[in-house]
Amino acid sequence: MQTIRVETPSAKYDVVTGSGLIETLAPRIERAAGRLPRRVFVLTSAPIWALWSHCMEQSFQDAPIVLFLEPGEKFKTLASVERLLRQMAQAGGDRGSLLIAFGGGIVGDVGGFLAAIYMRGIPYVQVPTTFLSQVDSSVGGKTGVNLPEGKNLVGSFHHPRAVFADIGVLGTLPDRELRAGLMESVKAGIIRDRALVRFMEEHVDEVLGRDPKALEKVIAASIRMKAGVVNLDERENGLRMILNFGHTVGHALEQATAYKTLLHGEAVGWGMVAALYLARERGTISSKQFDRLENLVHLYGPLPALKLKAAKVAAATGGDKKNVGGVKRFVLPVGIGDAGVVEDVTPAELEGAVGYMLAKAAELRG
């Protein structure tokens, strides 16, 4: 078991990762929140609850009030939020109530947002059940939902009182989701943790074979990287931008495929390939480093094949929410374990990088 501390100007809390956390949740929350409130809500999805309710409920004296969110991005909406807020009000939730977000990234984002705006803010804890949400979205306080106009356009910064990332629940995760989630760990290593890059290169079989020790090591290192960045830049005014490595082109790929073909991590995987290419062209990484890092991405693949036009993908990079005032920001690795933000990427450079990535992706289609 490992504990990573998040300390920002507005919140201080622990992220705990290890096995057997779900079974012992109530006393853990009590310790983290000071007390276990009279009314505890659990936001979850029916498939997760079917698998884990028995395990989770055993540590609670009074069973928590369960709220369900239908699985899938299309339910990450203000309409779902309104329905759930009303259920909380009808069940007598007050300012002292606590919410547990128990599920993947969407449950975490919606649950955090409910907690952020119900009665102007109630405490909550994150209990992420996918690899991706364990290493990424459960840490950092970003919450929110989509609008028809774009993803995550609505939300709040609202930190949980604690995060419990139980490795035991990953046993039921489909292999493709695990591999996609691991792309965020690859990202973590490239931008900020040389040792994680090396560990992931040397322990591919253990990690993909779900060896608990190897998983805990990768998850803890990924969380530590993210927490470290969030601690220095809570509101994404500067450093936190580097967490978007691979995401500018990644988001464009998701958009160009209407969020249907690719898992988020897979899009980020291809996005990293494009960004690595750009970094090599700019000379912020060497050819040798490029080969090594591109290889690392593919070690945790296979990434799905793509059939897209470079111009279409390049155009789709314009709509990113992080482009303040129209400037196109791009995160590039600097060597291995460091990264920076550039704002002067030309359309030609971008198309070149996307073109390289799409050629690679076409090869996979054979």
Add this chain to the structure above:
Amino acid sequence: MQTIRVETPSAKYDVVTGSGLIETLAPRIERAAGRLPRRVFVLTSAPIWALWSHCMEQSFQDAPIVLFLEPGEKFKTLASVERLLRQMAQAGGDRGSLLIAFGGGIVGDVGGFLAAIYMRGIPYVQVPTTFLSQVDSSVGGKTGVNLPEGKNLVGSFHHPRAVFADIGVLGTLPDRELRAGLMESVKAGIIRDRALVRFMEEHVDEVLGRDPKALEKVIAASIRMKAGVVNLDERENGLRMILNFGHTVGHALEQATAYKTLLHGEAVGWGMVAALYLARERGTISSKQFDRLENLVHLYGPLPALKLKAAKVAAATGGDKKNVGGVKRFVLPVGIGDAGVVEDVTPAELEGAVGYMLAKAAELRG
């Protein structure tokens, strides 16, 4: 012109009150926010915009993008919020955009909430156009909307970059709304500002006659009181509770009359009468102080007549969002210019106080 400084752990900004602020808004916002963003949104209502658009737009080089909220509490909903967020996204609003909430309390609450959750928070300024919103809701960072289950059950704490309370716009305010708004100033004096009590006793005619100097004095003192309390207790964990003087019974009256008969300030006026009675019974104010303060409430009346059952009103006090864990909190004045919170008011005491207030209200029906 007077400037009052708000300084909380999470925000520092000025509240400016005086004449001629609307005409000079753009440079004022530029100074407060550091720069005037490329995209400025104005949330307002059609009647306000019809009266004041010409005046407001004259200081902006590029006309702001205008968003409309239908007047009335029944549009203070998540459905309105969703529609407005989508309009902002469609108009290309980004994280650097700024929103001006230009209207009464509902526009201020909804506008602040839009700014709180659009892209996880954008800057905004409050330009309140009613007496009530100038002295109360525009200061303190509370934002939000209603659910069918209750008022203000959804929202955020999100402070504006500045508040501009222009006394010039009060010229078109109906007399009844002015008198109702002044109840919050009466409240301010009773709980925290002896000098304001005296000033309001001695200058009834000037204040009700809308003499600019007298209005500015009352508004500035009311804002100063509220800012002082918010500075000490941003999140309503303790001291800020005293701002609810008159509001426990006031909310119950609004609920018992289905928010149709009474303006908020009028309900608070009657609520203060009940709370003053309770304070006299408990001995936290003397009989002489009771007479003087009850008289002050009526000087700024007339409060509307009521025909309600004491038991019904007393029962409705239970649903207040500030009653954490079922405890019934009550704010009582201690002498003139101070107040405290008690948590042990018995049902009999409460019914006695409500009964006194309803008897007074019945007298008015003649």
